[in-house]
Amino acid sequence: MFQSKITPPEFSYLAEKLLRGGIAPRQVKRTVAELQDHYIDLYEEAIGHGISEEKAKQEAHSALGNEQDLIKEMLSQKKLLSWASRYPWAIYGFGPIFFAVIIASAPIGILESLLILSEDMTIYLMPDWMQNSLIQHLTNSTFFVSSYIIPIIILGYMCFQVSKRRDSLVWPIIGATLLCVVAASYNVNINWPDLPGSHIYLYGDFNFKTMVIRALVNVTLAAAFIIYSFKKYRFFEELTDR
Amino acid sequence: MSQSNPPFMSGVPELLALRLLAQQEMYGYELVKMVRLVSEENITLGEGVVYPALHSLEKSGALKSTSRPVNGRTRIYYSVTTKGHRRLKTLTEKWKGIRDGIESVIEGESPCFNLK
Numbered sequence: 432m433f434q435s436k437i438t439p440p441e442f443s444y445l446a447e448k449l450l451r452g453g454i455a456p457r458q459v460k461r462t463v464a465e466l467q468d469h470y471i472d473l474y475e476e477a478i479g480h481g482i483s484e485e486k487a488k489q490e491a492h493s494a495l496g497n498e499q500d501l502i503k504e505m506l507s508q509k510k511l512l513s514w515a516s517r518y519p520w521a522i523y524g525f526g527p528i529f530f531a532v533i534i535a536s537a538p539i540g541i542l543e544s545l546l547i548l549s550e551d552m553t554i555y556l557m558p559d560w561m562q563n564s565l566i567q568h569l570t571n572s573t574f575f576v577s578s579y580i581i582p583i584i585i586l587g588y589m590c591f592q593v594s595k596r597r598d599s600l601v602w603p604i605i606g607a608t609l610l611c612v613v614a615a616s617y618n619v620n621i622n623w624p625d626l627p628g629s630h631i632y633l634y635g636d637f638n639f640k641t642m643v644i645r646a647l648v649n650v651t652l653a654a655a656f657i658i659y660s661f662k663k664y665r666f667f668e669e670l671t672d673r
Numbered sequence: 674m675s676q677s678n679p680p681f682m683s684g685v686p687e688l689l690a691l692r693l694l695a696q697q698e699m700y701g702y703e704l705v706k707m708v709r710l711v712s713e714e715n716i717t718l719g720e721g722v723v724y725p726a727l728h729s730l731e732k733s734g735a736l737k738s739t740s741r742p743v744n745g746r747t748r749i750y751y752s753v754t755t756k757g758h759r760r761l762k763t764l765t766e767k768w769k770g771i772r773d774g775i776e777s778v779i780e781g782e783s784p785c786f787n788l789k
Contacts, residue, residue: 458728461749465701465724468746472702473720496719505725510732 437474437488439467445498450597452506453516462505470495515598523593523602527585527610534585535577542573574618582614582649587656594660607650615645686726688768689716691735691753691761698739698752701727727751735760 442463449459470491477487495501505511515522546569586607593603616637693699693707704727705720730736735757739750753761 462724462728464747465749466721468700468748469702469720469724471746495721500719501721501725504722508725508729508732510729511725 437471437484439470439474440492442466442498445502447597448502449505452502453512453596453598454505455511455513455515456595458511458513466495466501513596515592515596519598519602523589523598523606524609525606527582527589527606528613531581531585531610531614535581538576539573542569578614578617578645579649579652582610583653583656585610586649586653587660590653590657590660594664597664607653611646611649612642614649615642684764684768685716686723687730688761688764690723690726690730690751691757691764694736694751695753695758695761698750700748700750704751730757730760733760 445466446459446463449462450456454462473491473494474487477490478484482490509517589603589606592598593600689708689712690704693704693711699707701723702720705723708716727736727738731738731751733756734754736751737754739752740747741750742748
Protein backbone atom coordinates (compact mmCIF):
# COMPACT_ATOMS: atom_id res chain seq x y z
CA MET A 432 0.00 0.00 0.00
CA PHE A 433 1.46 3.38 -0.96
CA GLN A 434 1.48 6.43 1.30
CA SER A 435 -1.54 8.60 0.64
CA LYS A 436 -0.98 12.25 -0.21
CA ILE A 437 -4.65 13.10 0.12
CA THR A 438 -6.12 15.21 2.90
CA PRO A 439 -9.43 13.69 3.94
CA PRO A 440 -12.53 15.87 4.46
CA GLU A 441 -13.00 17.35 7.91
CA PHE A 442 -16.61 16.13 8.32
CA SER A 443 -17.21 19.34 10.29
CA TYR A 444 -20.95 19.44 9.49
CA LEU A 445 -21.34 15.85 10.68
CA ALA A 446 -19.30 16.53 13.82
CA GLU A 447 -21.39 19.59 14.66
CA LYS A 448 -24.69 17.74 14.14
CA LEU A 449 -23.53 14.88 16.34
CA LEU A 450 -22.44 17.26 19.11
CA ARG A 451 -25.77 19.09 18.97
CA GLY A 452 -27.51 15.72 19.05
CA GLY A 453 -25.87 14.90 22.38
CA ILE A 454 -22.97 12.65 21.38
CA ALA A 455 -19.92 13.13 23.62
CA PRO A 456 -17.08 15.20 22.07
CA ARG A 457 -14.58 12.36 22.51
CA GLN A 458 -16.91 9.98 20.66
CA VAL A 459 -17.42 12.52 17.87
CA LYS A 460 -13.67 13.02 17.50
CA ARG A 461 -13.13 9.28 17.25
CA THR A 462 -15.91 8.83 14.69
CA VAL A 463 -14.50 11.60 12.51
CA ALA A 464 -10.99 10.10 12.75
CA GLU A 465 -12.27 6.68 11.69
CA LEU A 466 -14.30 8.12 8.81
CA GLN A 467 -11.26 10.05 7.60
CA ASP A 468 -9.13 6.93 7.73
CA HIS A 469 -11.83 4.98 5.89
CA TYR A 470 -12.08 7.70 3.26
CA ILE A 471 -8.32 7.48 2.60
CA ASP A 472 -8.58 3.69 2.24
CA LEU A 473 -11.44 4.05 -0.27
CA TYR A 474 -9.55 6.70 -2.18
CA GLU A 475 -6.39 4.60 -2.35
CA GLU A 476 -8.42 1.59 -3.48
CA ALA A 477 -9.95 3.62 -6.31
CA ILE A 478 -6.57 5.07 -7.34
CA GLY A 479 -5.18 1.52 -7.32
CA HIS A 480 -7.83 0.62 -9.92
CA GLY A 481 -6.49 3.35 -12.20
CA ILE A 482 -9.27 5.88 -11.56
CA SER A 483 -8.47 9.60 -11.70
CA GLU A 484 -7.93 11.52 -8.45
CA GLU A 485 -11.12 13.55 -8.78
CA LYS A 486 -13.24 10.48 -9.54
CA ALA A 487 -11.57 8.55 -6.73
CA LYS A 488 -12.55 11.31 -4.27
CA GLN A 489 -16.15 11.20 -5.50
CA GLU A 490 -16.26 7.43 -5.20
CA ALA A 491 -14.83 7.57 -1.69
CA HIS A 492 -17.49 10.11 -0.66
CA SER A 493 -20.24 8.08 -2.24
CA ALA A 494 -19.12 4.78 -0.71
CA LEU A 495 -18.99 6.25 2.79
CA GLY A 496 -22.66 7.07 2.48
CA ASN A 497 -25.03 9.96 2.92
CA GLU A 498 -24.05 12.18 5.89
CA GLN A 499 -27.67 12.49 7.01
CA ASP A 500 -28.00 8.69 7.19
CA LEU A 501 -24.80 8.52 9.20
CA ILE A 502 -26.00 11.20 11.60
CA LYS A 503 -29.40 9.52 11.96
CA GLU A 504 -27.79 6.14 12.63
CA MET A 505 -25.38 7.57 15.17
CA LEU A 506 -28.06 9.53 17.05
CA SER A 507 -30.30 6.45 17.16
CA GLN A 508 -27.69 4.64 19.25
CA LYS A 509 -28.73 5.84 22.70
CA LYS A 510 -25.65 4.27 24.30
CA LEU A 511 -23.48 6.81 22.48
CA LEU A 512 -25.19 9.82 24.04
CA SER A 513 -23.16 11.58 26.71
CA TRP A 514 -24.17 11.51 30.38
CA ALA A 515 -24.78 15.26 30.20
CA SER A 516 -27.35 14.88 27.43
CA ARG A 517 -29.05 11.90 29.06
CA TYR A 518 -29.17 13.31 32.60
CA PRO A 519 -28.73 17.09 32.31
CA TRP A 520 -30.62 17.66 35.59
CA ALA A 521 -27.94 15.66 37.47
CA ILE A 522 -24.82 16.88 35.65
CA TYR A 523 -25.71 20.55 35.25
CA GLY A 524 -28.55 20.99 37.74
CA PHE A 525 -27.22 19.50 40.99
CA GLY A 526 -23.72 18.55 39.92
CA PRO A 527 -22.20 22.04 40.47
CA ILE A 528 -23.41 22.22 44.08
CA PHE A 529 -22.30 18.65 44.76
CA PHE A 530 -18.81 19.32 43.40
CA ALA A 531 -18.59 22.68 45.17
CA VAL A 532 -19.25 20.97 48.51
CA ILE A 533 -16.71 18.22 47.79
CA ILE A 534 -14.03 20.61 46.57
CA ALA A 535 -14.61 23.15 49.37
CA SER A 536 -14.42 20.39 51.98
CA ALA A 537 -10.81 19.64 51.08
CA PRO A 538 -9.22 22.96 52.08
CA ILE A 539 -11.51 23.25 55.10
CA GLY A 540 -10.52 19.74 56.19
CA ILE A 541 -6.81 20.47 55.68
CA LEU A 542 -7.12 23.73 57.59
CA GLU A 543 -8.97 22.03 60.44
CA SER A 544 -6.20 19.40 60.65
CA LEU A 545 -3.50 22.10 60.68
CA LEU A 546 -5.29 23.98 63.42
CA ILE A 547 -5.57 20.84 65.55
CA LEU A 548 -1.91 20.00 65.03
CA SER A 549 -0.61 23.47 65.67
CA GLU A 550 -2.77 24.68 68.54
CA ASP A 551 -0.55 23.26 71.28
CA MET A 552 2.55 24.82 69.80
CA THR A 553 1.15 28.20 68.95
CA ILE A 554 -0.53 28.79 72.27
CA TYR A 555 2.87 29.04 73.86
CA LEU A 556 4.79 30.49 70.93
CA MET A 557 2.48 33.21 69.62
CA PRO A 558 1.29 36.32 71.44
CA ASP A 559 -2.49 36.95 71.56
CA TRP A 560 -2.54 39.73 68.99
CA MET A 561 -0.72 37.50 66.48
CA GLN A 562 -3.09 34.60 67.10
CA ASN A 563 -6.11 36.85 66.55
CA SER A 564 -4.64 38.30 63.37
CA LEU A 565 -3.85 34.83 62.07
CA ILE A 566 -7.36 33.62 62.87
CA GLN A 567 -8.83 36.59 61.02
CA HIS A 568 -6.70 35.95 57.93
CA LEU A 569 -7.52 32.26 57.94
CA THR A 570 -11.23 33.00 58.30
CA ASN A 571 -11.22 35.49 55.45
CA SER A 572 -9.20 33.21 53.19
CA THR A 573 -11.43 30.19 53.83
CA PHE A 574 -14.52 32.28 53.23
CA PHE A 575 -13.11 33.84 50.06
CA VAL A 576 -12.01 30.51 48.57
CA SER A 577 -15.24 28.64 49.36
CA SER A 578 -17.66 31.48 48.51
CA TYR A 579 -16.00 32.91 45.41
CA ILE A 580 -13.02 31.03 44.00
CA ILE A 581 -14.50 27.53 44.00
CA PRO A 582 -17.95 28.55 42.62
CA ILE A 583 -16.32 30.66 39.88
CA ILE A 584 -14.04 27.80 38.83
CA ILE A 585 -16.99 25.39 38.76
CA LEU A 586 -19.18 27.85 36.86
CA GLY A 587 -16.41 28.51 34.36
CA TYR A 588 -15.72 24.81 33.83
CA MET A 589 -19.44 24.12 33.40
CA CYS A 590 -19.73 26.84 30.74
CA PHE A 591 -16.70 25.44 28.97
CA GLN A 592 -18.28 21.96 28.88
CA VAL A 593 -21.72 23.24 27.82
CA SER A 594 -20.33 25.17 24.88
CA LYS A 595 -17.95 22.37 23.87
CA ARG A 596 -20.82 19.88 23.88
CA ARG A 597 -23.42 22.31 22.46
CA ASP A 598 -25.79 21.29 25.26
CA SER A 599 -29.04 23.07 26.06
CA LEU A 600 -28.71 26.06 28.42
CA VAL A 601 -31.77 25.32 30.60
CA TRP A 602 -30.22 23.05 33.22
CA PRO A 603 -26.86 24.86 33.30
CA ILE A 604 -28.68 28.12 34.09
CA ILE A 605 -30.65 26.41 36.86
CA GLY A 606 -27.47 24.81 38.24
CA ALA A 607 -25.52 28.06 38.08
CA THR A 608 -28.33 29.90 39.90
CA LEU A 609 -28.50 27.27 42.63
CA LEU A 610 -24.74 27.32 43.08
CA CYS A 611 -24.55 31.11 43.29
CA VAL A 612 -27.42 31.23 45.81
CA VAL A 613 -25.94 28.49 48.00
CA ALA A 614 -22.44 30.00 47.83
CA ALA A 615 -23.91 33.37 48.81
CA SER A 616 -25.96 32.07 51.72
CA TYR A 617 -23.40 30.93 54.27
CA ASN A 618 -20.53 32.33 56.22
CA VAL A 619 -17.43 30.89 57.89
CA ASN A 620 -16.01 31.35 61.34
CA ILE A 621 -12.94 29.97 63.06
CA ASN A 622 -12.65 29.45 66.80
CA TRP A 623 -9.11 28.77 67.88
CA PRO A 624 -7.39 27.79 70.05
CA ASP A 625 -9.37 28.00 73.28
CA LEU A 626 -12.76 26.49 72.57
CA PRO A 627 -13.04 22.68 72.48
CA GLY A 628 -14.45 20.73 69.52
CA SER A 629 -14.25 21.69 65.87
CA HIS A 630 -12.41 24.88 65.05
CA ILE A 631 -14.14 25.75 61.81
CA TYR A 632 -17.87 26.03 61.44
CA LEU A 633 -20.19 27.23 58.72
CA TYR A 634 -23.44 29.00 59.43
CA GLY A 635 -26.28 30.33 57.33
CA ASP A 636 -26.23 34.00 56.42
CA PHE A 637 -29.55 34.80 54.77
CA ASN A 638 -29.42 38.54 54.36
CA PHE A 639 -31.12 38.94 50.97
CA LYS A 640 -29.21 42.02 49.86
CA THR A 641 -25.84 40.48 50.76
CA MET A 642 -26.79 37.23 49.03
CA VAL A 643 -27.76 39.03 45.80
CA ILE A 644 -24.53 41.04 45.77
CA ARG A 645 -22.39 37.97 46.41
CA ALA A 646 -24.22 35.94 43.76
CA LEU A 647 -23.83 38.74 41.20
CA VAL A 648 -20.13 38.98 41.95
CA ASN A 649 -19.77 35.26 41.22
CA VAL A 650 -21.66 35.51 37.95
CA THR A 651 -19.74 38.61 36.85
CA LEU A 652 -16.37 37.07 37.58
CA ALA A 653 -17.42 33.87 35.79
CA ALA A 654 -18.67 35.92 32.81
CA ALA A 655 -15.22 35.97 31.26
CA PHE A 656 -15.26 32.15 31.08
CA ILE A 657 -18.81 32.18 29.77
CA ILE A 658 -18.10 34.60 26.93
CA TYR A 659 -14.80 32.96 26.03
CA SER A 660 -16.33 29.46 25.91
CA PHE A 661 -19.33 30.43 23.82
CA LYS A 662 -17.17 32.37 21.38
CA LYS A 663 -14.53 29.64 21.07
CA TYR A 664 -17.04 26.92 20.27
CA ARG A 665 -19.32 29.16 18.21
CA PHE A 666 -22.15 28.08 20.45
CA PHE A 667 -24.81 30.33 19.00
CA GLU A 668 -23.81 29.81 15.38
CA GLU A 669 -26.67 28.51 13.26
CA LEU A 670 -26.03 25.32 11.36
CA THR A 671 -27.37 25.22 7.82
CA ASP A 672 -28.85 21.82 7.01
CA ARG A 673 -27.51 20.10 3.92
CA MET B 674 -25.11 8.49 -3.61
CA SER B 675 -25.01 5.25 -1.60
CA GLN B 676 -28.29 3.51 -0.71
CA SER B 677 -29.63 3.71 2.82
CA ASN B 678 -30.39 0.52 4.67
CA PRO B 679 -34.13 -0.22 4.60
CA PRO B 680 -35.71 -0.42 8.07
CA PHE B 681 -35.91 -4.23 7.95
CA MET B 682 -32.13 -4.35 7.87
CA SER B 683 -31.76 -2.80 11.34
CA GLY B 684 -29.76 -5.18 13.49
CA VAL B 685 -28.04 -6.69 10.44
CA PRO B 686 -24.84 -4.62 10.77
CA GLU B 687 -24.55 -5.74 14.37
CA LEU B 688 -24.95 -9.41 13.52
CA LEU B 689 -22.54 -9.27 10.58
CA ALA B 690 -19.93 -7.33 12.54
CA LEU B 691 -20.01 -9.77 15.46
CA ARG B 692 -19.93 -12.82 13.21
CA LEU B 693 -16.93 -11.67 11.19
CA LEU B 694 -15.01 -10.14 14.11
CA ALA B 695 -15.43 -13.41 16.02
CA GLN B 696 -13.19 -14.98 13.35
CA GLN B 697 -10.46 -12.30 13.44
CA GLU B 698 -9.95 -8.72 14.57
CA MET B 699 -10.45 -6.10 11.87
CA TYR B 700 -10.73 -2.36 11.39
CA GLY B 701 -13.79 -0.70 9.87
CA TYR B 702 -12.78 -0.62 6.22
CA GLU B 703 -11.55 -4.20 6.34
CA LEU B 704 -14.81 -5.32 7.96
CA VAL B 705 -16.96 -3.70 5.28
CA LYS B 706 -14.92 -5.34 2.54
CA MET B 707 -15.25 -8.70 4.27
CA VAL B 708 -19.04 -8.33 4.53
CA ARG B 709 -19.25 -7.71 0.81
CA LEU B 710 -16.93 -10.61 0.02
CA VAL B 711 -18.51 -13.19 2.32
CA SER B 712 -22.07 -12.24 1.33
CA GLU B 713 -21.05 -12.41 -2.36
CA GLU B 714 -22.10 -8.81 -2.88
CA ASN B 715 -25.65 -9.55 -1.71
CA ILE B 716 -25.25 -7.25 1.27
CA THR B 717 -23.74 -3.82 0.73
CA LEU B 718 -23.74 -1.45 3.70
CA GLY B 719 -23.27 2.32 3.50
CA GLU B 720 -19.71 2.05 4.64
CA GLY B 721 -19.78 4.85 7.20
CA VAL B 722 -22.79 3.25 8.93
CA VAL B 723 -20.63 0.44 10.26
CA TYR B 724 -19.03 2.80 12.80
CA PRO B 725 -22.14 3.62 14.89
CA ALA B 726 -22.79 -0.13 15.09
CA LEU B 727 -19.20 -0.85 16.16
CA HIS B 728 -19.18 1.93 18.74
CA SER B 729 -22.51 0.85 20.15
CA LEU B 730 -21.31 -2.75 20.44
CA GLU B 731 -18.17 -1.56 22.17
CA LYS B 732 -20.17 0.53 24.61
CA SER B 733 -22.32 -2.46 25.50
CA GLY B 734 -19.19 -4.57 26.09
CA ALA B 735 -19.60 -6.89 23.09
CA LEU B 736 -16.46 -5.57 21.38
CA LYS B 737 -13.14 -4.17 22.47
CA SER B 738 -10.92 -1.86 20.41
CA THR B 739 -7.16 -1.41 20.08
CA SER B 740 -5.35 1.48 18.37
CA ARG B 741 -2.36 0.62 16.22
CA PRO B 742 -0.07 2.80 14.09
CA VAL B 743 -0.08 1.60 10.46
CA ASN B 744 1.87 3.39 7.72
CA GLY B 745 1.87 6.65 9.66
CA ARG B 746 -1.87 6.46 10.40
CA THR B 747 -3.66 5.22 13.50
CA ARG B 748 -6.08 2.36 12.91
CA ILE B 749 -8.62 1.10 15.40
CA TYR B 750 -9.02 -2.67 15.40
CA TYR B 751 -12.06 -4.38 16.88
CA SER B 752 -12.36 -7.82 18.41
CA VAL B 753 -15.18 -9.72 20.11
CA THR B 754 -15.34 -10.17 23.89
CA THR B 755 -16.89 -13.06 25.82
CA LYS B 756 -20.06 -11.02 26.19
CA GLY B 757 -19.95 -10.39 22.44
CA HIS B 758 -19.85 -14.13 21.72
CA ARG B 759 -22.97 -14.61 23.83
CA ARG B 760 -24.68 -11.74 22.00
CA LEU B 761 -23.70 -13.26 18.66
CA LYS B 762 -25.26 -16.56 19.63
CA THR B 763 -28.52 -14.84 20.61
CA LEU B 764 -28.67 -12.76 17.44
CA THR B 765 -27.86 -15.73 15.22
CA GLU B 766 -30.70 -17.77 16.70
CA LYS B 767 -33.09 -14.87 16.29
CA TRP B 768 -32.15 -14.35 12.64
CA LYS B 769 -32.36 -18.04 11.89
CA GLY B 770 -35.92 -17.93 13.20
CA ILE B 771 -36.70 -14.96 10.95
CA ARG B 772 -35.08 -16.65 7.96
CA ASP B 773 -37.10 -19.83 8.52
CA GLY B 774 -40.28 -17.81 8.85
CA ILE B 775 -39.63 -15.92 5.62
CA GLU B 776 -38.81 -19.12 3.77
CA SER B 777 -42.11 -20.61 4.93
CA VAL B 778 -44.02 -17.64 3.56
CA ILE B 779 -42.14 -17.55 0.25
CA GLU B 780 -42.46 -21.27 -0.35
CA GLY B 781 -46.13 -21.24 0.65
CA GLU B 782 -45.75 -23.85 3.37
CA SER B 783 -47.70 -21.84 5.93
CA PRO B 784 -51.22 -23.23 6.78
CA CYS B 785 -52.63 -19.76 6.02
CA PHE B 786 -52.28 -20.40 2.30
CA ASN B 787 -54.83 -23.20 2.54
CA LEU B 788 -57.48 -21.02 4.19
CA LYS B 789 -60.12 -19.60 1.84
